[in-house]
Amino acid sequence: MTDLNWTLPTWGLLLVAVAAIGVLLVLIMRLRIHAFLSLIIVSVLTAIAAGIPFGQLMPTLLGGFGGVLASVALLVGLGAMLGRMLEISGGAQVLTDALIARFGERRAPLALSVASLLFGFPIFFDAGLVVMLPIIYTVARRVGGSLLLYAFPAATAFSVMHIYVPPHPGPVAASGLLGANVGLVMILGVLVAVPTWYIVGYLFGTFLGRRIHLPVPDLLDAEEGSIETEFRSDPKFGTILFLLLLPLGLIFLNTGLNFAATAGWVSLDDVWVQVLRSLGETPIALLITVVFAMWLLGWRQGKKHGLIERVVDSALGPVCSIILITGAGGMFGGVLRATGIGGAIADSLAAVGLPIFVAGFVIAAVVRVAQGSATVALTTAAALVQPVVLDNPDFNAVQVVAIVLALAAGSVFAGHVNDSGFWLVSRFFGMDTKTTLKTWTVGQALLGLVGFALASVVYLLSSLAPAGAL
Template identity: 40%
Template sequence: MTTLVLAQAAATTGSGTRLILAALIGIAVIVVLITRFKVHPFLGLTLGSLVVAGIAGLPASAAVESFVKGFGSTAGSVGTLIALGAMFGKLLADSGGADQIVDTIIGRSSTRTLPWAMAGVGALIGLPMFFEIGLVLLMPVIFLVARRSGLSLVKVGIPALAGLSAMHGLVPPHPGPLVAIDALKANLGITLVLGVLVAVPTVAIAGPLFARYAARWVNIPAPDLFTGTDGDGPGDGPTRSEGPSGGSGTGTALERRTVSRPTFAITLATVLLPVVLMMGKALVDIFAMKGTLLRDGLDFVGTPLIALLIAVVVAVFTLGRGAGMDARAIARSLEQALPPVAGILLIVAAGGGFKQTLIDTKLGDLIATWVQGSGVSILLLAWVIAVLIRLATGSATVATVTASGILAPLVVTLDPAHTSLLVLAIGAGSVFFSHVNDAGFWLVKEYFGLSVGQTVKTWSLMETAISVVGLVLVLLLGLVV
């Protein structure tokens, strides 16, 4: 059967060698455009898709149709989730709910347990937020905690960044995992459960444990707190923030909204609500009989779109109204959440178009046949492909969407659990060794006041630890599930 499929593919789009060459040249075009000519990844992925289709022999009309089909499908399925997640995260920040979580957890920690608490804060804040947003939100907190505790900025900051980054690469509803789940048709509930199982020990190892050694290599004291400034760059440390009713205020994240903000219990319950709904759907799909009211109900509310929609609606009341925000302030917060993620949405959707182009050229069938006959672990192969694209482009999202498109045809041979592990292997590879072509590298460097070498010794090695530990845990899970 596979031989017949490959024969048909060769007859319509060229030989196996031609297909591989098309993919390699297409990926090279994307890499060069993004890294050398600083072209936006959306344009790079679009042009790369057309190059792949042209070299593979797809007719021009079919090439455009494939890209548009993949773009629209991904934008419709993943784009709505990204938008809802951004709204939720913005409301969490503007209401002071994020500050309340940080204040409560840090306030109950000793100096010895502080790095572990910071890892927990990073993971919890990172669950509903994009990495860059979480980083900007947490930096004043990291500075304040480091100054109050007398600990090195690296010893306090690295655990928080590890929590943020691990959530970004391994746990939905972040864009990368969502794209991989959509491309590989993985079960979101299973992926979420396994992602948390992988992320928790990964954060512990790459965060507090690694920070002990990184703080010896790079000992940086916390800078003066940012107070009363309006700088726009990382080095300026912006601190002015709209209050619950739209007014501006100054101070650090821990010093804002101490009078009117939602309680810790309400904030935590709101943050975990979509996760609980999605995990509930996964559990009833396994243990409950079809046709029961419980299963039908959780199958509906646990669908990612509905779960996040419910979370946003609930957050309007528990976070927005709970912080004293009026209707106008809440509407402004939700509106302001969308422009910053427009670029991410376009990149993700273009990645879906690139994925569909690879599928329609039958390249994936060729790779699937080679993997099945080679004995190479599919999980290891997925990680390596994501690592190579990550190193070349500097983008975790581009690495995820490209690797997912290449490996999509392999899932027909996998059960749901291993398909979810394939998503996690790609996610782990997508955060490998952040360096000078990654915007996150420069954000961390400037915020922490590090040299390039110091950033490599701390941030880059931390990212590598997350990637490698994540892969090891995924491979171990693959032996038992």
């Protein structure tokens, strides 16, 4: 007996994707079935409906689940350990006091966001958010008000840097495909990212924070009353700043050297480059930082080894749900990617005949909404517009960069339930699915629209110059 499978046309794949998202929302919001179970159920049904062969059903499901867990589980687990030690040692409070003394309570959200923009230059979105969480939580408790006032601007800061600015992989990959100058992409990417963050992250985030009250989650709170008392040491400000900057510096070794290799300054074949890049891999950087935190906040303070073990162990339980739900979100997105819906939609849109600048944004946005992954959306759109861009001598250097930024804007558009980052934010902020759709999904859509508008300005201004002038 042969395996049952079938191939659906583009409209059929789109119908399956829309139905799958609708069923998922009904299961979670109406029937109140746990998000982890709902995502698995819908992933299985979607794979069958889309015609994925039964022999490939489990590999497809596990591939999407494991692919996300391979990156997220280590980051969340190590980040939670670091955050736990910063929180109950009193380190988060020390840094909070310093921030408020410098910027004032009214500017606390702005201070957190500026720090996140700086941290977000070399650090990926999920890793940066995990590292900043204990500071965000402590500031929110200290100053008061909705968690959204502090968390949304900071998370958006990480998001815009990850999407628009090299050395993050998305814009670097798109730059390579389209032949854009990476250094110029970095400069103009910052000019697009910062105003986009201010409009969406800070202004819109403040608007949300004043209308939607979210209490601070208890993810990093002590479960056993004795742990917090025994481990507290009120470390110096310099110690906490070192622990926050250490992963930043280590990760910059990786992203900075990748950028340098792309620019032709170093070779990735050199042993010293490979060693430094390995130290700068995000999980390794966080692991090194956790060990330093155990030393500076624990052993150096005379804390017993058993106490330190209990502290780091107590960080893992509360984040297990986050890890599993995020992995299930990756499973759902992986199933949608396996159906080929992203490529099918992109091919159809490419035949519409829109101007290349607009077409690239639309393709990236639709692929992002359809299958969830911003990186897949960006690289898919870049690959499709590549022949047009490379074969057109009329595009000057700045116009090509503007096209890269337009694709990046489309790739961040309206992240929702098929995006693992959606579930990461939802659980870390303590939001239900409906609230996350109203806040984070809308915010991500605005990030795309505002970024595209600013990239359009760059494109239009650069079009006034002849091809050889820029």
